[in-house]
Amino acid sequence: MASKGEKERAANIARHKEMLMKLGLDKPTFEPKEKRHRPAASSKKRKSTNEDSTEPPRKAARAESSPTENEPESTDTSIRRSSRIRRQKTEMEEKKLLVLNDQNDSEPRQTGKRIHDPKVFGSIPGIDVGAWWETREACSNDAIHAPWVGGISGGKGGAYSVALSGGYEDDVDLGYAFTYTGSGGRDLKGTKNNPKNLRTAPQSSDQTFEDRTNKALQRSSETKKPVRVIRGFKLKSKYAPSEGYRYDGLYTIEKAWMEKGLNPEGYLVCKFAFKRLPNQPPLPVRDTDPTEETD
DNA sequence: GGGCCCGCAGGG
DNA sequence: CCCTGCGGGCCC
Numbered sequence: 001m002a003s004k005g006e007k008e009r010a011a012n013i014a015r016h017k018e019m020l021m022k023l024g025l026d027k028p029t030f031e032p033k034e035k036r037h038r039p040a041a042s043s044k045k046r047k048s049t050n051e052d053s054t055e056p057p058r059k060a061a062r063a064e065s066s067p068t069e070n071e072p073e074s075t076d077t078s079i080r081r082s083s084r085i086r087r088q089k090t091e092m093e094e095k096k097l098l099v100l101n102d103q104n105d106s107e108p109r110q111t112g113k114r115i116h117d118p119k120v121f122g123s124i125p126g127i128d129v130g131a132w133w134e135t136r137e138a139c140s141n142d143a144i145h146a147p148w149v150g151g152i153s154g155g156k157g158g159a160y161s162v163a164l165s166g167g168y169e170d171d172v173d174l175g176y177a178f179t180y181t182g183s184g185g186r187d188l189k190g191t192k193n194n195p196k197n198l199r200t201a202p203q204s205s206d207q208t209f210e211d212r213t214n215k216a217l218q219r220s221s222e223t224k225k226p227v228r229v230i231r232g233f234k235l236k237s238k239y240a241p242s243e244g245y246r247y248d249g250l251y252t253i254e255k256a257w258m259e260k261g262l263n264p265e266g267y268l269v270c271k272f273a274f275k276r277l278p279n280q281p282p283l284p285v286r287d288t289d290p291t292e293e294t295d
Numbered sequence: 296g297g298g299c300c301c302g303c304a305g306g307g
Numbered sequence: 308c309c310c311t312g313c314g315g316g317c318c319c
Contacts, residue, residue: 119305136314140304148303150312155306167313181313188311197300199312212306213312232313 009262012170016271020177023254023275027176034284036242037132118146118153119160121225122250129249129281132241136163136232139245145230149199152183154216158225159253162217163245165232167200168269170262173237175276175283177254181261182207182214182270203263207270209256214270218256226250226277238289249280 116124123129124143133139136148145161146153153160164173168181185207190196209218220227231237232245239248251274261269276283 137303147305147312149314150305152312153305163313165313171313183312186312199301199314201312234313 005262005264009170012259012262013172016170016172016179016273017174019255019273020172020174020179023177023273024174026278027174028278028282030282031175031285032282034242034286037134037244114141114143116143118143119155121158121160121227123226123228127247129247130284131247132244133246134244136245139230139247144228144247150183150213151180152213152217154213154220156216156219158220158223159213159216159227161228161230162274163230163232164235164237164240166235166237166240168262169236173231173235173239175237175239175285177273177275178237178251180217180272180274182209182211182217182272184208184211184214185261185267185269203261203265203267203269206268207258207261208268209258209270211270217253217270217272221253221256221272224252226252227274229274229276236290238285239283240286240290242286248276248283250277251275252277 116126118124118140127142127144131142131144133142136145140146140148145163147163151163151165151167153162162180164171164178164180171179171181173179185203185205186201187204188196188198188201190198190201207214209215227250229248229251230245231240231248233241233243253272254275255273257271258268259271260266
């Protein structure tokens with residue numbers, strides 16, 4: 001039984017997908033399987049319980065795979081995380097990172113301890129494509145995507161980074177390309193009679209390119225400057241990590257436009273088409289595609 | 296699962 | 308100081 005909203009969603013998805021396909025004539029084919037960071041352990045109990053000395057390294061995991069999409073062969077199924085090859089500078093930076101993150105004693109956590117500026121275009125030194133964090137906060141500390149909640153980080157020169165976390169139901173993710181929705185047009189404060197203090201909320205008005213972050217994305221579509229992209233576990237895509245957040249490298253914005261959003265009232269949203277830059281490690285895929293309703 | 300509430304970073 | 312925002316914890 002396809003409700004009206006579901007039909008619109010399907011139509012939007014089909015339209016977005018078709019557009020992305022045209023961007024993907026040179027799409028890569030090699031897609032390794034995702035490596036889980038948290039196999040099955042319930043993971044949901046981290047407070048200040050000081051024990052667990054056998055904790056997974058909650059720091060910015062170095063990239064887990066290495067082959068570039070150009071040379072998939074090499075059959076290196078035993079990819080250890082030995083990506084720390086020579087290169088002393090990175091070595092130094094990594095040590096600093098370790099120090100900064102190794103306050104696992106009892107310190108709640110100290111923010112504002114970045115060693116790199118997130119407000120730059122392109123990659124961040126020492127953070128490889130494929131890096132993984134459990135939380136947005138940790139990702140922010142590594143300067144890949146600064147906002148703890150917001151999906152878009154950008155300035156007047158364009159966007160620095162975006163987070164794909166499934167916030168908009170008609171966005172399409174093909175891995176090498178995806179569509180993305182802008183910010184704004186939501187009632188985060190609720191109404192006068194029913195005041196809220198929310199971080200996300202349903203659409204309640206048109207989005208606009210006057211919005212600072214939307215404008216940054218639009219700018220990037222003109223300048224073609226690279227944008228860092230992270231995918232989160234809430235994203236409905238086979239390219240989404242099963243848990244946490246993963247840095248998936250650099251994309252350019254190929255197109256910016258406005259269209260009717262999925263909301264019942266048909267408020268306008270800003271849409272953007274991203275395309276992944278070549279010569280980056282391939283995107284891992286998970287075994288189960290969250291898009292296929294498996295439940 | 297949903298609802299609510301909250302801190303925080305970032306920008307004006 | 309104010310506001311926003313594709314989190315996250317907690318409660319039910």
